[in-house]
Amino acid sequence: MLSKRLDHITPSYTIEISTKVSELKSQGIDIINLSIGEPDFFTPDQAKNKGLQAVKENRTKYDAAAGLKELRNAICNKLLEENNISYELDEIVVSSGAKHSITNTLMALLDPGDEVIIPKPFWVSYSEMVKMIGGVPIYIETKKDNNFKLTSNELKNAISSKTKLLLINNPSNPTGAIYTEEELRSIVNVVLNNDMYILADEIYEKIRYIDKFTSIAALSGEAKEITITINGLSKSAAMTGWRVGYSASSKKIAKAISTIQGHLVSHPSTISQWAAYGALTLCQDDMAQMVDVYTKRRDKAVSLLSEIDDISFINPQGAFYIFLDVSPFKDKFSYKDSYSVEFCKRFLEDYNVAIVPGIAFGIDDYVRIVYCADIDDVEEGIRRLKEFIKSL
Ligand code: PMP
Numbered sequence: 001m002l003s004k005r006l007d008h009i010t011p012s013y014t015i016e017i018s019t020k021v022s023e024l025k026s027q028g029i030d031i032i033n034l035s036i037g038e039p040d041f042f043t044p045d046q047a048k049n050k051g052l053q054a055v056k057e058n059r060t061k062y063d064a065a066a067g068l069k070e071l072r073n074a075i076c077n078k079l080l081e082e083n084n085i086s087y088e089l090d091e092i093v094v095s096s097g098a099k100h101s102i103t104n105t106l107m108a109l110l111d112p113g114d115e116v117i118i119p120k121p122f123w124v125s126y127s128e129m130v131k132m133i134g135g136v137p138i139y140i141e142t143k144k145d146n147n148f149k150l151t152s153n154e155l156k157n158a159i160s161s162k163t164k165l166l167l168i169n170n171p172s173n174p175t176g177a178i179y180t181e182e183e184l185r186s187i188v189n190v191v192l193n194n195d196m197y198i199l200a201d202e203i204y205e206k207i208r209y210i211d212k213f214t215s216i217a218a219l220s221g222e223a224k225e226i227t228i229t230i231n232g233l234s235k236s237a238a239m240t241g242w243r244v245g246y247s248a249s250s251k252k253i254a255k256a257i258s259t260i261q262g263h264l265v266s267h268p269s270t271i272s273q274w275a276a277y278g279a280l281t282l283c284q285d286d287m288a289q290m291v292d293v294y295t296k297r298r299d300k301a302v303s304l305l306s307e308i309d310d311i312s313f314i315n316p317q318g319a320f321y322i323f324l325d326v327s328p329f330k331d332k333f334s335y336k337d338s339y340s341v342e343f344c345k346r347f348l349e350d351y352n353v354a355i356v357p358g359i360a361f362g363i364d365d366y367v368r369i370v371y372c373a374d375i376d377d378v379e380e381g382i383r384r385l386k387e388f389i390k391s392l
């Protein structure tokens, strides 16, 4: 008998689809994979070299639960210089990917039945993480007209006596939208008046196509106190497989996260942590070059998608996703549970292109494509999408 905790948990769509693509590819089937949010770049050499050096120098022993001091120092410097937030060493915990930082934070904050507010569309794992930890996800339907960004009024209406936390992903996966400072200030004011926390998932913060980005914790001392900032190296430094993410929070929360982590996994791999140290201290130029490439790809993808009749989307300001409204074709499909799953299934089977159904992000009228893949694949994938839609 499995734990009841798993009764309402769906496996990760993004991970499942990309595993399926790998299987199909290994059978010799040529699939264009525009499903997974994984940079097609390799980890920059200087980051890899720091990892290799750690192996050679036998820095392979247990270390502090919260993460290597050198790495936490580098994270403090990054947060101060780039995000204008001053953190101390014992306010940072390094974990095995941003995913792990988020689950650790949820474990540190939630009691069974506590409510976590999640604006829709949301990144696929938020809802399931909250449920696994015994929390209750409360979804807010945001408006397309507002680029699916949460407003302070929408937030106010969703708060109850059980609300513990608001999850904000900025820049957003799947829409690419970025909140302005004013929008964040009005959201934070509501949170401050309601004795709750904000988990600010800023993992895509460096991948953006507008100059200004405001970290929630940078808004004020009070905002910093109630915010747990999540970030990592997976996306910005193309280090998905190394599994390094981190949280920055008040000392009290950081201590709780570190205690949980100490018992569950001790700490993330020291080799990966040294590589992450290399990325943060030596690879700024490599990261900026990747963003230049994403910018060109975004422009190309947006221009090609604009030529397809009847689909609409939000022009992404950050991350590497485009969330496409495919609702006009709904009556062309017969499906039992999910339109977007059926749409993506037929597109994969008939046109060999993998994309992610909107249902994974809580909105079934949409599908998500990525442009962190080779530009030829992005162009060909969009050309086939145009053909598919024309055929309907
Ligand atoms: N947050 C968001 C919004 C993401 O898209 C992802 C994707 N991986 C993560 C967190 C987790 O990142 P990591 O690979 O560092 O666990």
Ligand code: GLU
Pocket (backbone or CB within 6 Å): 012, 014, 015, 035, 036, 037, 038, 124, 125, 173
């Ligand atoms: N976050 C990425 C995505 O949304 C990677 C897969 C995952 O971790 O869910 O595709």
